[in-house]
Amino acid sequence: MSTGIHHVTGITRRVQANVDFYVGFLGLRLVKRTGGYEDAEQLHLFYGDALGSPGSVVTFLVWEDGAPGRVGHGQVAEIALAVPPESIGEWLTRAMTARVPVQGPSREFGETVLRLKDPDGVTVKLVGLDMPAAAPLPDPIAPTRLRSVTLFTEKPDETRDFLARFGYAEQASEGAIRRVASDTDVIDIRDATGFFGGIPGTGVLDHVAFRATDVDAVRQMRLALKGTDATSVHDRKYFLSLYVREPAGILLEYATDTPGFTVDESAADLGQTLFVPPHDAARAEDLRVILPQFALPGEERTPMRDLHFIHRFHRPEAPDGSTIILLHGTGGNESDLMPLAHRLAPNATLLGVRGRSTEEGINRWFRRYDATTYDQADIRAEAEAFAAFVTDASRAYGLDPARMTVLGYSNGANLIGAILQLYPDAAQQAILLRGLQVLEDAPQLAPDALAGHRVLMLNGARDPFAGMAPALEQALRRGGADLDSQMLAAGHELSAEDLTRAGAWLAAEPVA
Template sequence: MSTGIHHVTGITRRVQANVDFYAGFLGLRLVKRTGGFEDAEQLHLFYGDALGSPGSLVTFLVWEDGAPGRVGHGQVAEIALAVPPESIGEWLTRAMTARIPVDGPSREFGETVLRLKDPDGVIVKLVGIDMPADAPLPDPIAPTRLRGVTLFSETPEQSCDFAARFGYRPGQVAGAVRRMVSDTDVIDIRDATGFFPGIPGTGILDHVAFRAADVDAVRQMRLALKDTDATNVHDRTYFLSLYVRDPAGILLEYATDRPGFVLDETPQELGSTLFVPPQAKARAQDLRVMMPQFALPGEERTPMRDLHFTHRSHRPENPDGSTIILLHGTGGNESDLMPLANRIAPNATLLGVRGRSTEEGINRWFRRFDAVTYDQADILAEAEAFAAFIDDAVRAYGLDPARLAFLGYSNGANLIGAILQLYPQAIRRAILLRGIQVLEDAPQQAEGALAGQKVLMLNGARDMFGRMAPALEAALRQGGADLDAQTLPAGHELSAEDLNRAQAWLV
C-alpha cells in the first residue's frame, strides 16, 4: 500500500522568481505546467525528481502580483526536502553565495536541518538524511524527495488522529511538536494554540496531498469521510483525488500515483508544454496568452522591471517589433485583454497593465462617485502617472515608440481618452472600446494640438454610457486627431465585430 506524501502545493506571486529558486537554485525538475483545474486562467507548476515521482513533488499555483497571505494555525507551514547528509555544508555555502535567507544548521528530531526561505517567504527545510530518489536528478546533491511537512494546528491531538487515516502513526514528541511517521516520510504537527489564524494568499502553502494506492482507495476514503466536508472525487488528469479539511481546518488531499506525468509527455519532454484542463480546451490559445510567461534556467528571458504600475507581458513566438499596451475595464486585470489583442495582432508583444485605483476590491483606473460622476483629481493624478509609466516602459523594455499602440476597454479606454487630451505626445495610436469623455473641464485644444494622434473609437449603439461618447469625439476632432468613430450594433459588452474592425483599422 502506498503511504506518505504525494505532493505539497503553495501559492506564488512571482513566477520567474519561483522557477529560479525551485528549478534553478534547488535543481528540481519542472515536470509539468498546466492551467489550474479549478481556475483555468491560473498557471500551475509542478517540480519534482527526474520523472515527477509521487513523494518528490512540490507544486505552485501562480497568483502573479497577488496579495500576500499570512502563515498561521490551520495551515501547512513548512516543506522539508531530503538531501544527502554530507551535502549540508555545500548547501549552506550555496545559499549564502546566492544570498538566499538561511538559518542553521540545527538539529531536529536527530536530523541536521537547514532552513531556507523561497522568494515568497515560504520556509523550505533541507534535511540531511539518506532517502534515495526514485528518479535521481543530475546534480548529485539535489533534493531526492519530500522528507515531510510541518502543520500548525490548534487541535494537535485531533490532527494527529486524523493523519492516521492516511497511514501515519505516532512518533517522537519534541516540545510543542508531535511527529507522525509513515513508511516514507513524516508530518510534524505543531501546537499553534494562540497563533493568529492563517490567511490564504501568496507566500502560503495551500495544502498537502497524501498518496492513495489506487482509485478504489480514494473512493473508499470518500465513504469513510462521509460525515466530513470531503469533496467528491476529482479527475486531475495526472491523478484522481479528493479534498478534506482536518479538525484544525488544514486542507488535505488524497491522490493516486497514476496515471502520472508521462501521460501526455515523454520522460525527455516533461515540463516543456503548457497544458490546459480538458474542460477549457476551447479556450486553450486564449489561456496560453493570458498566463504569465517565464524562462527555465539557461533559457533566454525578458526581465520584468519593477515599474510603478503592476503589469505583465506576453511575447509571441515570432514578434514583429510592435507592442500593444492594454488597459482593462472595471473589475478586470492586466491579462483580460490579451486574448483579444493577440487576435487583433498575433505577432505583437503585449503589455497588460493593472489600474491602481480599487473600488470594493475591484480594479479601476480612477475613482468614481457614482456610475457617471468621476473623481477629477484622481483622473488627473492617474493620467499623469500613466504618461510617466509609458516613458519608463519604453526605456525599460526597449520598445519602439513608432510601433506602439494602446487598447483600452471601458474604464481603461476612458483613461486613454483623458491622456490623449492632457498629454498629447504620450499616446499616438489608440483603440478605444466603449470610451467616453470623463473630464469635466477638458482642456481647450489649440488647432492641430492633437495632430499625429490616430484613434479608433468603437461605440455601442445600445451602450448605456454611449451618450457621453460624442463629447470625447468632439474634443479629439477639435485638436486635430485622426479619429475614426464607429457605432456597432452592441451594448457596453464587447462583440466579435470589435475584433474585426480593430484588426482592419490597425493593419
C-alpha cells in the first residue's frame, strides 16, 4: 500500500463560504459531514474525490464566527492540489471570474503553480501535474489528489528526519524550502526561523495526516513513538489514527485507509447525511440543532446578512412561520439555547444571537462591575443596538414580528428585561429564564406601554439572585404587560421544569 498524505485538516469560520469554495468553485465532492469526534459541537466536513479516497481529502472543522488564528512556524501553512497540466489557464480564468484571489502562474520545483486564497485566507495551490484520481470527479479539470503540503518550521533538519518515519526522503531544495518525497506525493519544508509562531484559530491548517497500511502499522508507530507526546490510537469510525507533534511542534496524524467513508453511506449518497459520533448518540437531536446548517451548490438557501450582531439560524424541516430569537447566558454563545427552543417549538425558525460584550474572554450582553452591579451606560447602549438588530433582521430575513418570541437565559434574559422597558416595540412576546432587574434608573412606563405584550418569567427558588426579580416583575406589570411569573424548585441553572412550563405557556396562547 502507498505511503503519503492521507488528508489535511483546516479550520473555517464560515461554513457556507467554505462549502461554496471547495465544492462550488474547486469542484471537490463533500463526502462526509459529522460532528467532531473530539468535540461533537464542532461540525466536521470532508471533501475529496468521488469516494473520498485517501490522498485526496481536505477536511475542515467549523468554528462558525470563531476567532482567527495566525499562520507561523510550527504549522502546516499551505496545501497543494494536483490538476491536469493543460488546465492551468482555465483555472486562472475561473479564479478571476469568480473573484478568487489568485497569483501566478509561477514555477516551483519545475512545476506550474497557481496560488489561491480560500474564503478564510488559507493558501491553496493548484499544481499542473498528471496525478490521476483514484475516483475521478465529473469535472474533467477538477483536482485529482493532494500534491503536497508546506510546513513552516524552525527546525528544518529535525522536521525532515521525523518525516522519514512516514516514508519521506529528501528529494530537492529551492531557496529556503526543502522538498521530501514519498512514493505518491511531496512535503515542502520551509525554514521559518525568525517568523512569528503560529496561533490556532480559523483560517489556519490544523494538521496533516499520513497513510498507514493498516491498524497494526498504527500500533507499531505508537510503540516507535514511545517517549514523545503521541496519543493513544483513536477510532474515528472512517479510519483509526494517532496524533503526534514533530520536534518543531507541527501536529501530525497517522491514519488507516480503511474502513473509509462508505462504511455508513453508499457511494451514491456520500455527504448527504449529518452523522453524530457514536459516543454522543444520546444527544444526537440536540447536536443536529446546534451544528450550523449550510446548502450545497444548487440547493435552496437563505443568504446571511452582515448585521451588527453575530447570529445563526436553525431552520426546521417544516417551518410554521414563527421565530424564536435566543439570547444566551454569561459564557454562552448563539447556539446554546437552540436545543431548548427546538423542544419548545419544533417547527419554529431559531435565530441565535451572540452578545458583544466580553468578560475575561467569555461572551456577555453588557459589562458588569461585580455579580450584582452593572454598567448602566453599556446596558442602554446594547439594548438600543439589539432593538435595532431585531428590526434589521426582520426586514433582512422576512421575519414576521407578530410571530416572534424573544427568549433569554440569565444575562440574556436581563437584557430582554431592559429592552422591554426601554424599547417596548422591539418584542411583543418574551420568555425570561432567571431574569432580573438590571436597570438602576428604570423608566417609568405608561400604564399601556406594554399593552398586548405577553411575558413569562421563570425564576428559581434557590437562585441566589432571585431577590432582584420582583423589581423587574413590578416594572413590567406597571407597563401593562400580560406577565406570568412562576417560581420553580430550582437554582440559577436551567431545569427540565423550565422546558415543561415554557412549552405549556407558549402553546397556550400562540402569538396572533
